[in-house]
Amino acid sequence: MIKISVPGKIHLLGEHTVVYGKPALLAAIDLKATVSISSAKNFTGNSVLKKAIEPIIKEKFNLKKIPSYKLKIDSQIPVGCGLGSSAAVSxxxxxxxxxxxKIKWDPGLVNKLTYEAEKVFHGNPSGGDNSTVIFGGLVWFRKESPDLTTIQPLTFTIPKKIAKNFVLINTGKPKETTKEMVEMVAKQCVKFKKIFNMQEELVKELLPAIREGNENQLIQIIKAGEKNLEVIGVVSPSVKSIIRKIENAGGAAKICGGGGKTKAIGVLLTYHKDRKTLEKIAKSLKFPFFRVTLGIKGLRNEN
Incomplete structure (x- = not known):
């Protein structure tokens, strides 16, 4: 049996705008997907994934047939909540x-093939999710054109006083898929050019704020980034009210993925100087919440 694990990810800032050549700051988190494979007479496993993945492998390596196997998937990553579940599993x-x-591979090759799989699932993905879950750590990602992509793993770690105060609050799986939300923004992207430029500046400001442990600046940047996401229409009214409640308590919160128009938007990334304040709010709203470690290692062979 062969076993590989890949972590999930969060967008610290830059979701949606990253599709249009703007930078994003992402982090691998300590929720992971583990996939194992072994020989079998007939295929057993997720047939939907098989239909998406096998053609990519066959085309890349000019294979006519792939021997049968047993596939087992164990994932701690909530599906459809903006935590990179599809990228990690793929x-x-x-x-x-x-x-x-018995095909030799390295993380770079797996990243390219996973991006092809992400296109099947999400239409026009940025490539940021797959790059982060595979390479791990903190990642500066920018795709300016199909031939010019910057993937810069960052060497610094998040200071402890900041790292301990992030809480993820799960508002539930959105009714809309990431693909649908990306397509919705694409239809109006021309009028959002100013917003996209503002997000780029915020991402650039976020980097030193995290590195230096500047909590006040971090909170202001997250709040400003969230407001821009609301302008482009990817945050539902009910989730906006949750975010305002967190802001009124002295914290900040933002969506972490494609978002949603109707009710749930997946996971909120929240920050407060006193983490317990966030936990109290989540409890009062009866939403699951959890602390995560940011910046962990990427793809790993578990054998």
Whole structure:
């Protein structure tokens, strides 16, 4: 049996605008997807994933047939909540399948193939999710054109006084898919050019704020970034009210993925100088919440 694990991710800032060549700051988190593979007479496992992944492998390596196998997926990452579940599962699946086929691979190759899988699931993904879950750590990501992509793993770690005060609040799985939300923004992207430029500046300001442990600046940047996401229409009214409640308590919160128009938007990234304030708010709203470690290692062979 071959076993590979890949972590989930969060967007610290830059979701949606990253599709239009703007930078994003992402972090791998300590919720992971583990995929194992072993020989079998007939295929058992997730047939939807199989139909998406196998054609990519066959085309890349000019394979006519792939031997049958048993596929097992164990994931701690909530699905459809902006935590990179599809990228993590696809990356782990691709890596174990290549190993099963005795094809040599490295993280760069798995990243390229996972991006092709992400296109099947999300239409026009930025490539940021797959890059972060595979390479791990904190990642500066920018895709200015199909031939010019910057993936810069950052060497510094988040200061403890900041790292301990992030809480993820799960508002539930959005009715809309990430693909649908990306397409919705694309239809109006021309009028959002100013917003996209503002987000770029905020991402650039976020980097030193985190590195230096500047909590006040961090809170202001998250709040400003969230307001811009609300302007482009990816935050539902009910979630806006939750975010305002957190802001009124002295904290900040923002969506972490594609968002949603109607009710749930997946996971909120929240920050407060006193983490317990966030936990109290989540409890009062009866939403699941959890602390995560940011910046962990990426794709790993678990054998």
């Amino acid at each position: 990356a782990a699946y691709i890596a174990v399948l290549l190993s099963f086929l």
